[in-house]
Amino acid sequence: MRSLALASPLLALALALPGCGPAYVRGSENPELDEYAMSTGLDKKDLEKLFDENADSLMKSGAVRRWKDMAREGKDAKIAIFRVKNETSEHIDSQLQALLSKFETRLVNSGDVTVISREQQDTLIEELRKQQGAAFDPNNSAQLGRQLGAQYFLTGKVYDSAEKTGDERRTQYFLFMQVIEVETGVVRWQNEANLTKGLVN
Amino acid sequence: MRARSLTLLLLTACLGLLSGCGGYASSSEAFRKSLGRGAPDQALGGVNEALGVDRPEQLPSEKEADTPLLLLERGTILQAMGRYADSARDFQTADGMLDVLDLSGDAIGSLGKYLFSDDATLYKAPPHEKLLLNTLNMINYLALGDASGAKVEARRLVISSKYLADIGEGDARRMLALSSYLAGFAFEAAGDADAAMRHYADAHAAGGVPTLDDAIRALNARRGSTDPRVADVLAAGAAPAEAADSADLLVVVQTGMAPFREPIRVPIANAILLTHRDGRTRLSAAEQRRAQVLATKGLLKWVNYPRLRRVAPRRALAAVQVDGRALPGGPALDVESRVLDEFERAVPSLVAASITRLLARAVAGEVSQAATRKGSGNGLAGLLVGLAVEGAMVAADTPDTRGWVTLPATVSVARLRVPPGAHTVTVVLGGETREVQVDLPPGGWKLLNFSAAR
Numbered sequence: 147m148r149s150l151a152l153a154s155p156l157l158a159l160a161l162a163l164p165g166c167g168p169a170y171v172r173g174s175e176n177p178e179l180d181e182y183a184m185s186t187g188l189d190k191k192d193l194e195k196l197f198d199e200n201a202d203s204l205m206k207s208g209a210v211r212r213w214k215d216m217a218r219e220g221k222d223a224k225i226a227i228f229r230v231k232n233e234t235s236e237h238i239d240s241q242l243q244a245l246l247s248k249f250e251t252r253l254v255n256s257g258d259v260t261v262i263s264r265e266q267q268d269t270l271i272e273e274l275r276k277q278q279g280a281a282f283d284p285n286n287s288a289q290l291g292r293q294l295g296a297q298y299f300l301t302g303k304v305y306d307s308a309e310k311t312g313d314e315r316r317t318q319y320f321l322f323m324q325v326i327e328v329e330t331g332v333v334r335w336q337n338e339a340n341l342t343k344g345l346v347n
Numbered sequence: 348m349r350a351r352s353l354t355l356l357l358l359t360a361c362l363g364l365l366s367g368c369g370g371y372a373s374s375s376e377a378f379r380k381s382l383g384r385g386a387p388d389q390a391l392g393g394v395n396e397a398l399g400v401d402r403p404e405q406l407p408s409e410k411e412a413d414t415p416l417l418l419l420e421r422g423t424i425l426q427a428m429g430r431y432a433d434s435a436r437d438f439q440t441a442d443g444m445l446d447v448l449d450l451s452g453d454a455i456g457s458l459g460k461y462l463f464s465d466d467a468t469l470y471k472a473p474p475h476e477k478l479l480l481n482t483l484n485m486i487n488y489l490a491l492g493d494a495s496g497a498k499v500e501a502r503r504l505v506i507s508s509k510y511l512a513d514i515g516e517g518d519a520r521r522m523l524a525l526s527s528y529l530a531g532f533a534f535e536a537a538g539d540a541d542a543a544m545r546h547y548a549d550a551h552a553a554g555g556v557p558t559l560d561d562a563i564r565a566l567n568a569r570r571g572s573t574d575p576r577v578a579d580v581l582a583a584g585a586a587p588a589e590a591a592d593s594a595d596l597l598v599v600v601q602t603g604m605a606p607f608r609e610p611i612r613v614p615i616a617n618a619i620l621l622t623h624r625d626g627r628t629r630l631s632a633a634e635q636r637r638a639q640v641l642a643t644k645g646l647l648k649w650v651n652y653p654r655l656r657r658v659a660p661r662r663a664l665a666a667v668q669v670d671g672r673a674l675p676g677g678p679a680l681d682v683e684s685r686v687l688d689e690f691e692r693a694v695p696s697l698v699a700a701s702i703t704r705l706l707a708r709a710v711a712g713e714v715s716q717a718a719t720r721k722g723s724g725n726g727l728a729g730l731l732v733g734l735a736v737e738g739a740m741v742a743a744d745t746p747d748t749r750g751w752v753t754l755p756a757t758v759s760v761a762r763l764r765v766p767p768g769a770h771t772v773t774v775v776l777g778g779e780t781r782e783v784q785v786d787l788p789p790g791g792w793k794l795l796n797f798s799a800a801r
Binding site for chain 1: 439443446447449450495496498499503505506507509510513514766787
């Protein structure tokens with residue numbers, strides 16, 4: 147009987163060690179795949195939350211009402227979309243690019259404003275970098291906006307507060323987005339969205 | 348009787364599952380030696396084989412216990428080959444895995460550690476490896492010209508160092524001078540002067556590195572940034588003269604190989620002394636008595652545990668030049684000393700764990716012997732079974748020789764503001780000369796890494 151008692155945990159150990167092999171699956175076949183978090187970075191669900199909160203706020207803002215008014219008067223409001231600066235402890239630049247692409251899509255399809263192609267912006271920025279050398283400041287968005295012929299630019303920053311303890315790692319994200327009028331520097335819209343990711347025992 | 352047979356069968360099965368062939372010292376030997384003799388391409392083949400992949404772009408589909416460690420090794424080798432994006436991906440993946448392992452319970456590993464070997468546990472990186480992971484990855488992003496990515500690594504480094512301080516490993520901060528200096532360089536490159544100065548002040552507080560004082564004075568003169576912790580540096584000298592359009596050139600040279608762990612056997616009596624050489628008692632009085640009784644009977648004679656082996660340096664950094672002119676600089680991080688210090692502190696615990704395992708094995712042998720004698724009525728059979736179980740467990744006892752073996756022994760830096768345009772950077776290592784052409788834009792910056800020739 148004592149031997150059996152010794153054997154039981156060892157049997158459990160032997161069975162536990164060889165794991166099942168991984169298999170590729172589709173999100174459409176396994177809807178839960180998009181539900182659980184796999185890291186403290188940003189995933190599809192996080193991006194949708196951040197986008198929905200910001201896009202809803204923007205679409206209800208005075209900035210969009212102003213663009214609609216301009217459109218009724220036959221004037222064309224032009225907006226440039228600049229990158230969201232990653233000031234976090236996670237490598238999320240590609241996810242932030244995806245977030246901006248979602249904004250671009252929403253603004254283009256709204257028909258309220260003319261969106262300047264982001265590829266064209268990259269070319270211009272590179273050209274300015276070559277022309278101005280040491281004087282070029284990629285953080286001077288107003289200067290870039292003027293060069294692009296934009297009246298507004300959409301930009302943002304994401305910060306985090308990240309901590310690690312003996313049994314938990316937590317990252318709190320704070321995304322700030324703004325629409326700024328190029329000529330005056332006035333902030334026409336601003337919103338903050340936040341979310342928290344963690345690794346807990 | 349059937350239950351006893353099952354017990355023996357399972358013990359043997361567990362041994363097969365938990366024991367490695369010769370431990371990490373043996374499985375890493377080929378790629379460690381290849382990198383040490385300046386053949387990173389061969390080292391890459393070896394580490395890919397250990398990871399079970401064909402190409403360096405691949406990540407293993409199944410995570411084994413050593414996967415994060417092997418990714419650290421591959422990241423270091425890829426960095427030496429100048430494949431910075433691939434290296435960054437490996438370091439980033441390993442970083443995520445080590446984060447998870449830090450918070451993971453390891454019941455199976457703990458059982459294995461108790462019965463068989465430290466090698467059976469999940470790999471948890473020691474403090475110096477955690478900090479060097481982010482430091483070396485900062486070098487990757489800076490070498491790629493990606494200051495934003497380097498800033499992310501700098502922030503991760505700060506989180507890790509705070510975590511280490513919280514868990515009583517604050518001593519690791521002593522190695523942060525180079526890391527903070529690189530973080531300062533990254534923030535300065537990104538145009539964030541105040542954050543850059545904070546990191547430079549951290550580097551100064553951690554003991555400083557060559558060229559740090561000039562970097563602090565130059566940043567203060569250019570952007571007006573300051574920090575109370577660098578007041579002494581600013582008061583001690585003037586900023587070096589520099590043209591407004593000058594570019595910042597930083598050269599990082601990684602030389603030598605950090606010490607690695609290898610198994611060693613010591614007599615039990617010496618081992619017991621080692622367990623309390625720092626004044627702390629790790630074995631109970633009962634455990635010590637039992638070990639001594641078994642030693643007297645001749646049943647316990649040797650204890651296996653890992654020791655550190657230093658690697659004789661093959662090349663010394665002689666000079667870093669730009670267009671034939673020597674760059675100011677020198678050694679910024681003595682990795683070898685950090686590894687030795689950390690290991691020396693761990694030795695008493697490692698030896699105590701080995702002795703505990705020996706006692707567990709002796710008990711398992713005695714239990715098997717008694718059970719077989721009782722079941723069969725045959726004393727000789729009982730003795731043989733007992734010896735077989737104990738012998739198999741001794742054979743499976745592989746000391747934990749895991750550790751990041753491809754780390755350099757020393758990291759040196761050289762830095763100078765140079766006129767914009769084309770320049771030739773030369774690094775003289777032992778009898779070998781490496782030359783790189785760079786073209787710096789006005790007000791630009793560049794980090795060059797040399798880690799292939801060790």
